[in-house]
Amino acid sequence: MQLDITRIKPAEIPFAFDQDEQLDSRSGCIGRLQGDFGAGREFHAEWFDxxxxxxxxxxxVELxxxxxxxxAKGGCGLLADRHQMAAFCARHPETALGTGYAxxxxxxxxxDGTGPQIVYVGNTLSANAMNRMLRQLEGKRFAVDCIAKNFETLEPGASFRVLRRELAARYAPAEAAVRIICTGTEGSSLEELCTAERYTFLPFLLNVGGRYTAMTYVGLLPMAVAxxxxxxxxRGAAEMEQTLRTGVPEDNLALRYAVLRNLYYQRGYKLELLASFEPQFRWFYKWWVQLFAESExxxxxxxxxxxxxYSEELHAVGQYIQDGAPLMFETFLDVEVRQDSLVVMPDGKADHFATTSTARISTTSTRRPSRPPSRPTARSCPA
Structure with a gap:
């Protein structure tokens, strides 16, 4: 049998993942084939009706x-073993969707700042930014965790070369090699480099898409170091997954959020503004932007x-959000359990504050606008 493998079409994406019974009946999905390479050279398949x-x-018979x-190695060979699939993914970068912000x-x-400092590189080609990074490493011991699924992206490749040179200038070859860990695709040029230079190599899990690698060692290793x-x-992520999979649709926070987003989109809104009063979410915003922009x-x-x-940018763009062109709807990200608290105490001076907490001020700002808002507001899942 001759097979012509082509890139999946947007309309076909729902067939590539497990769905609920309602979506199955609507899409005509007959079942799902799940494969496992075992130790790497095996192949086990299970069919789910x-x-x-x-x-x-x-x-x-056709399946x-x-x-x-x-x-069949004489044919396509895509599922011959894990190495063959990894090699296929390396040759076709469109099969590997990565994320850098998780x-x-x-x-x-x-x-909390008690762990080693994490310095982020591999996301720019700016000479100024890379030289500043090198100056930041002066006088400090460091190790490198290179995460590159296909090792064909310019930014991580250039940064990795610069850091390898820096390690080589400081340490003997064996010590420098110990200080390098790489995560990539089996069969890629990154694995070949690690084998030749004796760097530690961790393979990407082939059954986990790039957008979801936060809960694999791609994301967990740097988190643990920090x-x-x-x-x-x-454990918390697993509990939330279980809740979303087993709860009734009316209480499913992810489903409700998706429905609201689609309703606003159908009503003509073109932008979604995610906002919060917690600067701690600054890089979560970037991850959120990447996930939705790449997916949709x-x-x-x-x-x-x-x-x-907020509240810094509330004073910068708040005027447009309230009275500008009707392009967007707002989603607020609330924090139910806060790490810190601070009470604004009276000091005998004349001002408009009573004794209250900064958290209450933020909450009041989002729920009691000074005038009726001209934008719809969607409450997001609490954090």
């Missing part, structure tokens, strides 16, 4: 032919994601 009435004998063709958003929000309690973090900005469609860090 979604609509048994459509799984005929002819369908089963087996497709799987065998994908596994770990940083958690570290900047939660790290002092984040990753066990508690992963296709085929001339999608909401344009923008962010605002």
């Amino acid at each position: 979604h609509q048994t009435q459509f799984k005929t004998h002819d369908f089963g 087996n032919k497709v799987v065998h063709a994908l596994r 770990a940083r958003s958690v570290i900047e929000a939660l790290a 002092g984040i309690d990753i066990r508690t973090l992963v 900005g296709k085929d001339g469609k999608g909401l344009f994601p923008v962010t605002a860090e």
